[in-house]
Amino acid sequence: MNKLKSYAASKRGRDTLLCFGIVIIAYIIVQAAIAGGGISSQIKGLLVPICAYVVMAISLNLTVGILGELSLGHAGFMSVGAFAGIVTTTCLADAIPLAPLRLAVAMVVAGLFAAIAGVIVGVPVLRLKGDYLAIVTLAFGEIIKNIVNVMYLGLDDAGLHFSLVNQNFQLGDGGKMIINGPIGVSGVTKLSTFTSGVVLILVTLFFVLNFVNSRTGRAVMAVRDNKIAADSIGISTSHYKLLAFVVSAAFAGMAGTLYAMNFSTVTAAKFDFNTSILVLVFVVLGGLGNIWGSIIAATLLTLLPELLRGLSNYRMLIYAILLIAMMLFNNSSFKVRLLEKRAMRQMEKAEKAGGKKEGA
Amino acid sequence: MAMLEVTSLGISFGGLRAVDELSMKIEKGGLVGLIGPNGAGKTTAFNMLTGVYRPTDGGIRLDGQNLIGKKPHEICKLGVARTFQNIRLFSQLSVLDNVKTGLHNQITYSFAESMFHLGSYRKKEKQMDEKAMELLRVFDLDGVADYKAANLPYGKQRKLEIARALATNPKLLLLDEPAAGMNPNETEELMETIEIVRKRFGVTVLLIEHDMKLVSGICEYLYVLNFGRLLAEGTPKEVLSNPEVVKAYLGE
Numbered sequence: 216m217n218k219l220k221s222y223a224a225s226k227r228g229r230d231t232l233l234c235f236g237i238v239i240i241a242y243i244i245v246q247a248a249i250a251g252g253g254i255s256s257q258i259k260g261l262l263v264p265i266c267a268y269v270v271m272a273i274s275l276n277l278t279v280g281i282l283g284e285l286s287l288g289h290a291g292f293m294s295v296g297a298f299a300g301i302v303t304t305t306c307l308a309d310a311i312p313l314a315p316l317r318l319a320v321a322m323v324v325a326g327l328f329a330a331i332a333g334v335i336v337g338v339p340v341l342r343l344k345g346d347y348l349a350i351v352t353l354a355f356g357e358i359i360k361n362i363v364n365v366m367y368l369g370l371d372d373a374g375l376h377f378s379l380v381n382q383n384f385q386l387g388d389g390g391k392m393i394i395n396g397p398i399g400v401s402g403v404t405k406l407s408t409f410t411s412g413v414v415l416i417l418v419t420l421f422f423v424l425n426f427v428n429s430r431t432g433r434a435v436m437a438v439r440d441n442k443i444a445a446d447s448i449g450i451s452t453s454h455y456k457l458l459a460f461v462v463s464a465a466f467a468g469m470a471g472t473l474y475a476m477n478f479s480t481v482t483a484a485k486f487d488f489n490t491s492i493l494v495l496v497f498v499v500l501g502g503l504g505n506i507w508g509s510i511i512a513a514t515l516l517t518l519l520p521e522l523l524r525g526l527s528n529y530r531m532l533i534y535a536i537l538l539i540a541m542m543l544f545n546n547s548s549f550k551v552r553l554l555e556k557r558a559m560r561q562m563e564k565a566e567k568a569g570g571k572k573e574g575a
Numbered sequence: 576m577a578m579l580e581v582t583s584l585g586i587s588f589g590g591l592r593a594v595d596e597l598s599m600k601i602e603k604g605g606l607v608g609l610i611g612p613n614g615a616g617k618t619t620a621f622n623m624l625t626g627v628y629r630p631t632d633g634g635i636r637l638d639g640q641n642l643i644g645k646k647p648h649e650i651c652k653l654g655v656a657r658t659f660q661n662i663r664l665f666s667q668l669s670v671l672d673n674v675k676t677g678l679h680n681q682i683t684y685s686f687a688e689s690m691f692h693l694g695s696y697r698k699k700e701k702q703m704d705e706k707a708m709e710l711l712r713v714f715d716l717d718g719v720a721d722y723k724a725a726n727l728p729y730g731k732q733r734k735l736e737i738a739r740a741l742a743t744n745p746k747l748l749l750l751d752e753p754a755a756g757m758n759p760n761e762t763e764e765l766m767e768t769i770e771i772v773r774k775r776f777g778v779t780v781l782l783i784e785h786d787m788k789l790v791s792g793i794c795e796y797l798y799v800l801n802f803g804r805l806l807a808e809g810t811p812k813e814v815l816s817n818p819e820v821v822k823a824y825l826g827e
Binding site for chain 2: 422425426428429430431432433434436437439440441443444445446447448449450451452458504558561562564
């Protein structure tokens, strides 16, 4: 019993340690490299987007890997979070002068808004399965993009002004347009820093790993592995599906704020289908349900196009080839055989353990 | 009053009458068998009892409480647990986690405690570990507690499914062909385990089997289904000597 518990605990602990370890060590190395001047300005510009994509990948892994439902509209939640975050920071510019605190508050608000969007989408959509769910989430991503594209939001002394399709309000003196339809947002005060990005990753990891290693997370994985069986042992499947989906959406919203506050101009078109697919690629290549795999895949695949820049025209060709190579490795007979061997060993051990007891 | 009362239960799928006029009464603490040839409607009856299918007519009462129209997870909370003919484990979870998932509604803590791992999280998780190990020990599965459920040999998977069902602390345990695919030795061992479980956990058992010889060994009372209808009922001895039952199984 004691041995078993220590084994299970150590395995869980190892995964957690690995996740936090990767992030913290990467942070220290990058900071050292910045101090030593060993990082080009292009890569420096990528640091915050990488952090945002890592958070996106972790949060999508919750939906795709842990809950086992394919979502093709994750960028939609990122978009909701991005614009909610921008509006919050603009409104609070005077109230909270401290930049990191303002960013943190904006992220919380963005997370809440994305969570609400998650509930609105999740309630009807999670009744669907597989391909149908994928198609509806895809549509959701596009709908969000198009709504933000025709959204006008301004701030003046009288408060917030809002209209859809056409701008039908006039701002008072000193008023400021926050979201200006298809032009999007311009003149954002850049609040995101590499440090804030890493902090967001650590916070996301803390909550997501806690979630997975809890009663709630087990229930979600039970629904993934066998819905009927989960129902039969008293788990309300629709409730836990929605819960995982909403938590996933909330973190995507926070990633959206982090991402948006790194650029001076943000348009809705940035969070389109391509972004959703990109994040899905991170999750699939990092391994479904494998959190540290998502972190590494998101980092490498965001860096790769930049690192390959020297190859100019061949850049995207090599990128594609590398993607295919990774996919082939993930399904290669070599890896499959390795996994099979491990499963066989466990089975044999299980047989032996049983046999011994019966004999004794 | 009987613990489980089923009155003229019936279900139609389009034009097919899968189960018709099924009535059963099961007393608390009993070990009752539901037998019949392939396609007789045994599993369909289980699916109605557990809320997977909604019966077209008839009634189901557990300790006087109506079960018709309740969702499967609500019925489980009222004290009905089941296993499946084709094993349905949480294959990617460990053996221990499978049973801990069964304890979902027995030992609970809030969503906030899940997210922060604060409050009673540690205490409750420890309770779960202990309770789950206790159950695994009954089925001799404690040695493989940290294995992935999918990697267990077949016989152990069947046992794990029963352990998981018992974790929900049921009053009534429904076993759908627990001995399917087992060799005679394994079957005998399983029957002993069922007997032990019934005494130790004070649970009422209703089991499906189509091997009559087997069932007559441990069941106190049998219901025989054929073409969705109740063909006979009684003690194993009565049922086995019933010419109708013999005809249904062997043909004329």
